[in-house]
Amino acid sequence: MATVTLTSVGKHYDSIEAVRExxxxxxxxxxxxxxxxxxxxxSTTLRMIAGLEDITTGTxxxxxxxxxxxxxxxxxIAMVFQNYALYPHMSVYQNMAFAxxxxxxxxxxxxxxxxxxxxxxxxxxxxxxxxxQLSGGQRQRVALGRAIVREPKAFLFDEPLSxxxxxxxxxxxxxxxxxxxxxxxxxxxxxxxxEEAMTLGDRIVVMSNxxxxxxxxxxxxxxxxxxxxxxxxxxxxxxxxxxxxxVQGDGGLRFESKGGKISLRLDDAHTSQLQTAxxxxxxxxLRPQAMTLAKSDTPGKTICAAASVIxxxxxxxxxxxxxxxxxxxxxxxxxxxxxxxxxxYLAVEPDRxxxxxxxxxxxxxxxxxxxxxxxx
Numbered sequence: 001m002a003t004v005t006l007t008s009v010g011k012h013y014d015s016i017e018a019v020r021e022x023x024x025x026x027x028x029x030x031x032x033x034x035x036x037x038x039x040x041x042x043s044t045t046l047r048m049i050a051g052l053e054d055i056t057t058g059t060x061x062x063x064x065x066x067x068x069x070x071x072x073x074x075x076x077i078a079m080v081f082q083n084y085a086l087y088p089h090m091s092v093y094q095n096m097a098f099a100x101x102x103x104x105x106x107x108x109x110x111x112x113x114x115x116x117x118x119x120x121x122x123x124x125x126x127x128x129x130x131x132x133q134l135s136g137g138q139r140q141r142v143a144l145g146r147a148i149v150r151e152p153k154a155f156l157f158d159e160p161l162s163x164x165x166x167x168x169x170x171x172x173x174x175x176x177x178x179x180x181x182x183x184x185x186x187x188x189x190x191x192x193x194x195e196e197a198m199t200l201g202d203r204i205v206v207m208s209n210x211x212x213x214x215x216x217x218x219x220x221x222x223x224x225x226x227x228x229x230x231x232x233x234x235x236x237x238x239x240x241x242x243x244x245x246x247v248q249g250d251g252g253l254r255f256e257s258k259g260g261k262i263s264l265r266l267d268d269a270h271t272s273q274l275q276t277a278x279x280x281x282x283x284x285x286l287r288p289q290a291m292t293l294a295k296s297d298t299p300g301k302t303i304c305a306a307a308s309v310i311x312x313x314x315x316x317x318x319x320x321x322x323x324x325x326x327x328x329x330x331x332x333x334x335x336x337x338x339x340x341x342x343x344x345y346l347a348v349e350p351d352r353x354x355x356x357x358x359x360x361x362x363x364x365x366x367x368x369x370x371x372x373x374x375x376x
């Protein structure tokens with residue numbers, strides 16, 4: 001196992017900056033997830049760590065050694081790809097043993113490692129099969145086993161679950177988490193699925209436009225997004241955004257939406273942080289889970305809306321509602337008697353409101369001072 005350190009790493013293709021000033025220190029045994037939309041630079045970053053892409057600027061270190069000029073085979077890492085990349089003419093055993101055979105590892109050691117990995121992954125009975133005789137989930141386990149037998153300093157995963165169906169993705173995700181807790185090998189995982197990132201990572205790194213937007217524990221990133229992009233990307237359903245401004249009134253600060261359809265009294269704890277935004281254009285961020293159904297309207301504490309779509313999710317339901325020309329989603333406890341077209345009152349938790357400067361990457365007005373925000 002080893003630390004992995006990236007210092008001011010950049011990747012340029014002619015005039016295109018795929019990755020910019022990427023700096024990150026990954027601790028020995030840590031599970032890091034790089035997450036972001038397609039084209040944000042996460043897979044390029046992973047490929048640079050693996051040595052499959054040359055870096056344009058900066059340095060990459062694995063352990064105490066700078067590996068900028070090292071061949072991929074000399075970096076002592078193992079990579080699992082989205083498409084499994086199994087050799088179709090080889091058995092499962094031969095696929096898992098292949099890298100060790102190339103290294104001229106003794107046969108008894110190869111056999112020990114292959115059977116140990118197969119036991120961890122529950123594929124001992126599949127060792128004589130060819131890849132075409134396996135399901136998608138079984139092929140993914142073989143690809144994992146091929147990486148495990150190498151006993152590398154770090155595992156690199158490039159969207160390894162994206163080819164699996166939804167149910168199998170959830171199962172394999174749990175297996176990956178349990179496997180990491182057992183092996184404790186440094187792991188760098190790339191995905192566009194924010195739910196995958198939240199459930200797997202010790203830390204998550206949110207990327208956009210080749211830059212780190214925010215890094216931290218899943219809980220910290222979810223509860224304290226540093227800008228509007230992170231707030232919109234992390235969380236299901238996505239955060240609701242309302243344009244308006246902070247105004248003084250009724251003995252405290254209030255948020256007033258454009259057109260005045262939403263008026264919310266702000267939490268006293270936020271008063272000092274929001275004084276500088278008084279009267280300026282401000283975006284309110286409201287997570288669907290920060291609202292509950294109320295019996296009646298309470299000025300300053302509830303939102304009055306017309307329900308347009310009801311989606312039952314078992315013990316919860318998503319209510320898509322309309323306030324003026326604005327659409328919002330509230331995830332609340334499932335209750336009978338709420339139908340499309342009904343007027344609903346949504347009580348808002350004032351300590352769970354977010355406020356951002358205008359724009360797609362508008363910074364949070366409530367983010368902790370020590371949290372860095374990427375420069376666009």
